[in-house]
Every structure is written in C-alpha cells, then in structure tokens.
Amino acid sequence: MAVIQLHPTALRVGHPIPVALRDAAGQLLMPRGTLLADETQRQQLIARGIYVDAADSEQFRKALAGKLDSMVRSNALLGQIARAVPDAADCGPAAPRRHADPIAAWNAVLMRASALLHDAPQADFGARVERIDREALSLVEADADASLLTLIHSTTQETHQYSVTHALLVSAVCELAARHLSWPADWRPSLRRAAFTMNLAMTTLQDQLAVQDSPVTPRQREQIDSHASRGSRVMREAGVADELWLQAVEHHHASPPGPLDELPAPLQLARLVQRADIFAARLSPRRMRRAMAATAAAKAAYLDERQQADAAGAAIIKAVGIYPPGSYVRLASTEVAVVLRRGRRANEPLVASVMGRSGTPLGEPAVRDTRQKAHEIAGGVAPHEVKLRLNLQRLLQL
Secondary structure (H helix, E strand, O other): OOEEEOOHHHOOOOOEOOOOEEOOOOOEEEOOOOEOOOHHHHHHHHHHOOEEEHHHHHHHHHHHHHHHHHHHHOOOOHHHHHOOOOOOHHHHHHOOOOOOOHHHHHHHHHHHHHHHHHOOOOOOHHHHHHHHHHHHHHHHHHOHHHHHHHHHHHHHHOOOOHHHHHHHHHHHHHHHHHOOOOOOHHHHHHHHHHHHHOOHHHHHHHHHHHHOOOOOOHHHHHHHHHHHHHHHHHHHHOOOOOHHHHHHHHOOOOOOOOOHHHOOHHHHHHHHHHHHHHHHHHHOOEOOEOOOOHHHHHHHHHEOOOOOEOHHHHHHHHHHOOOOOOOEEEEOOOOEEEEEEOOOOOOOOEEEEEEOOOOOEEEEEEEEEOOOHHHOEEEEEOHHHOOOOOOHHHHHHO
C-alpha cells in the first residue's frame, strides 16, 4: 500500500478524524470518523508518525479545497480559513469500499472462523486468527451498520453456529466501542482477537448449550468455569505471544470492579470483552432461554454487577445505540419495525416496518422516519414476538 505522510494540523481534538490514519508501513492506526479524545492522544499519534493511503490523501486534498472555497465565499475570517480542516463526512467518497454482498462476505468469514475455532489450535493459529480479524475489520469499516444488521439478525434468529456468530459479533461490538474510549490504537487488534477467541476452550460446548433443553450438568459447569484460563493456555502453547490478547481472554469473566481507566491494560480489555459478551448473549436465544429486546440487552451491558454504570458498557451503548441494527422496535403507530441503521440520536435510528398495526406482516418492509411523532420508537421488541422470517438482502438494500 502506498502511503503519504499527513500534516499534524489535520488532527483536531474533539473532532472526528477525516481520513483513516496509518503508520509508515500502511497498518491501520485509527479508522476514519474516530473521535480524537484529547491532546495527549493527538501528540501520541504525531510522535508515531501519521500517514494516509494515497487514494485517501487525494480525496482529503479535494475535500479541503472544497471547504476553503466555501469559507471564502461566505466571507469567513482569515484565521478560520487558515485552520480549516475537512470533516470526516466531507471525505465520504474515500470511505472503505463497500462490499456488493455483505451477507455473502460475512458468511465466508463465518465459515473460515468456524473451521478455526472448532479445530485444535496449531502452530499457525495466531496467523489464521489475524487473517480472519483483518477480513472482519474490513467489513466493519466498509459499513458498520450493515455488519451489525447482518450479525445481530443472525444471532437473534439462529442457534446454528451460535458460538462463531457470537464471537464475530462480540469482536465487532468491541471494535466499535473502543473508538469511544481513550485507548491507544494498538490495543484494538488485541481486543478484537481476544473477543473472537474468548470461548475457544468451550466452542463445541457453547454450540451444544444453545440447543440443549436441560439444565447445565456439573461437568459442563466445570468446563464453563475453567474455559477462560484453558483458552489462554492453549493459545500460548500454540505460539500466540501477544500478552494483551492472552490476558484479556484469561480474565474476561473475572475483570475486577472499579473505574475502568484505573485497571491495568489487559483488564481494561477484559472488561470491555465481558460487557460486549453480555450484550450479545442477551440478544441471542437458546433452547432454555428466549432472547431479550435490545433495550434489555443494552441495560445488562451498561450496568455492572453492583448495578452501577460501567464505562465499558457505556462505550458499547454509544457505539451501537440502544436500538442497534438488526433489533426490533415498536413504533408509536403500534407497527413493529426492524432497525436498519443507527441514527444521529440514540432514539432515532432508521427503521423499516415489517408488521402492521393489526399484527400481520407487511407485504414489503416500509421505511419509517423515527423523528416523526407518528413513527417515534415506543420501545424494544424481543425477537420471539416477531413471527416472520425477514429477507436480509432486501433490508440491506433499504
């Protein structure tokens, strides 16, 4: 990948980053649109060296020229013009390429992920995880809403391949949530890979529990209680050397309480994985347990064991909303709709009604504007209350 160094003035504290930032080797540091939290983070990036893809650089130049022209025409002050930087939205055409068929792309990732997680870890385990992680990240970066819609719809509707779908969803949620935390960018690959492999030592058991119609046995409980430490150990034996990744897996069920930013780095990652795990699990049905409405899942992620607000859970809600794509809501009109995209406000996502006021399925999903009073969201709806199968491809087209 050809990269071009970006001038530090393009980074503004409190503003979304206008283009994806990379290091000198072309590795992603921060996706376009990530909020730059503070001056410390800005200086860390500058010290590391900030570069952009050559194509992004050209788009950035054009966006800046357009913004300068607009400011001159509106008689802006010279000082304002000198400090002008295009917004992330102005650089929209340089966003990662959208996949023609996100469903097929995610299914391909899921098949490879399933083969990896169900096999005993080999010497190339770490490299295989990294390849799948890069593929999944490219889909999230290309269209986060389409990714959430695909993964959440799958996890709320199917118990088949539960463990792998759950792992990919938790990894995607962690990636999006981490963008709302003042963490170093190089933590995020370890975070995603920890989320993806957190249940490595109980993958088959997790699939079994999803369809099991009897309580957990003592032997199963023993496997559940020890899976985090066993998973970390087998990955270490397979050659994984990333301590952030390994320790986040080992502690993802035992991250201690207290302020998130006061914990050591591995435990901060473990806490976010834990909250995202809870969020995704509440959205997923099992034979012995119905899936929750998204609002209930969000509350479970937001509140810790002491029913106090948790910073990791708050980051998840900021990232995916209380009505994430793929979840169901009831509108003020009493129609039931599926969420297509997150909105500018948490309670104003883009939705499509799929059930009419009488409770019967609509012949064709109808897009509704939740900013209008007649279509305001009245609350979440649990998946089992929606007695129909949706055409996911059609929803993505909307």
